[in-house]
Amino acid sequence: MERLLLHTCCAPCSVYCVDSLRSEGIEPVSFWYNPNIHPYQEYRARRDTLVDYAGSIGLEWIVQEHYGLRGFVQAVAEDISHRCAYCYTSRLEATARYAAENGFTHFSTTLLVSPYQDHEGICRTAQMLADRCGVAFLYRDFREGFRQGQAKARELGLYMQKYCGCVFSEEDRYAKQIQRDRERFGDGGQRP
Numbered sequence: 516m517e518r519l520l521l522h523t524c525c526a527p528c529s530v531y532c533v534d535s536l537r538s539e540g541i542e543p544v545s546f547w548y549n550p551n552i553h554p555y556q557e558y559r560a561r562r563d564t565l566v567d568y569a570g571s572i573g574l575e576w577i578v579q580e581h582y583g584l585r586g587f588v589q590a591v592a593e594d595i596s597h598r599c600a601y602c603y604t605s606r607l608e609a610t611a612r613y614a615a616e617n618g619f620t621h622f623s624t625t626l627l628v629s630p631y632q633d634h635e636g637i638c639r640t641a642q643m644l645a646d647r648c649g650v651a652f653l654y655r656d657f658r659e660g661f662r663q664g665q666a667k668a669r670e671l672g673l674y675m676q677k678y679c680g681c682v683f684s685e686e687d688r689y690a691k692q693i694q695r696d697r698e699r700f701g702d703g704g705q706r707p
Contacts, residue, residue: 550583
């Protein structure tokens with residue numbers, strides 16, 4: 516392998532991926548492109564944590580700055596339930612294109628570490644984009660190291676997000692609380 520561009524969703528997810536790749540003798544370059552992450556304070560916290568972490572371990576990084584709230588919401592508004600497919604495609608397409616245009620031979624993603632993501636969907640999307648962009652997709656099933664990587668991230672004091680990234684995944688995070696509030700207050704809301 517000559518050069519690997521690693522789409523990186525956040526620092527905690529990158530911990531095991533980078534360690535694992537380095538143990539194989541592969542030195543990735545971290546690529547930040549995550550216009551799905553909202554609100555801006557969350558986007559900034561994740562980006563800045565990644566940049567700091569990469570610097571601390573001597574990992575080369577590239578930030579393709581694009582806070583994309585409006586574009587993301589417009590793209591998924593008609594089918595919020597299937598937003599993840601758009602999210603994977605938009606982020607991996609930017610990665611594959613950047614890799615092809617900048618002399619990388621391969622690309623991959625830290626999304627492959629999460630047991631909460633659609634692993635097969637990510638792989639299908641990445642392979643389709645690899646074929647389209649003319650750069651190889653490096654597949655690794657990093658999920659076995661998810662807990663290990665998260666534990667190391669906590670030990671290092673990295674910012675640990677509480678939801679996948681988009682505003683709809685944040686809503687999902689609070690689904691039980693929202694339901695409890697509905698039961699407590701109902702639709703009309705009464706005053707004591």
